[in-house]
Amino acid sequence: MKVKKSALVIISVLVVGYAGLKVVKKINLNQDYKVGQALDSLNGVKVYYNGGVDNVLERNVTKDNYNLGLKYQCVEFVKRYYYEFLNHKMPDAYGHAKDFFDPNIKDRQLNSKRNLVQYTNPSKAKPEVGDLVIFSGSILNRFGHVAIISKVSEDEVEIIQQNPGPFGSSREIFNLETKNENYKIDNNRLLGWLRKE
Secondary structure, eight states, X not given: OXXXXXXXXXXXXXXXXXXXXXXXXXXXXXXXXXXXXXXXEETTEEEEOOSSTTOOOOXXXXXXXXXXXXXXXXXXXXXXXXXXXTOOOOSSOOOOGGXXXXXXXXXXXXXXXTXXXXXXXXXXXXXXXXXXXEEOOOSSOTTOEEEEEEEEXXXXXXXXXXXXXXXXXXXXXXXXXXXXXXXXXXXXXXXXXXXXX
16 A cells, blocks of 8 residues: 555656646746847847747748748747748748658758758768757657757857757857768757758
8 A cells, every 4th residue: 555655646746747847848937038039140030039948929920921930949040040041941831840850861862841951960061050950859858959050160060049948048069070071960969950052
């Protein structure tokens, strides 16, 4: 009987903890910023503050009815950047961040859902400024994450991102490793990158 009660208590704590985490991920814990406040920009395309990573506002649709995504999620920024700066519309205008990378497509082949060339991490091709990087999902974020490469050097890559969390930075730097003529962005969750060619 004690075992059953202990198991029930543990399950109850986990359920309450999970429900609490879901609520916390939707609210703005950082009162230094307001949801929708511009934080950064790349080539004139702004990065907006979203508050909690699961905060969802309305859908952002262009005048020509192209879906950019939910304000101010990470997907909305990268699609807005590609639409406004690169004049690019993706054939599949929907999907979570992790869905931008298709594991069935080989390195340097066309990802037809995005109409972009896909590079795996590692790749024979070096990442470039303007590439869209894709991160897998995790325990705390099952939808994954996307960002844009803003700088590349011999041994580092900087990304610009929207919705990294209420205390996250719009810019993040990763090591760029070169081994056996392959380039690897040093992050275990980074699946690869997409490029308009």
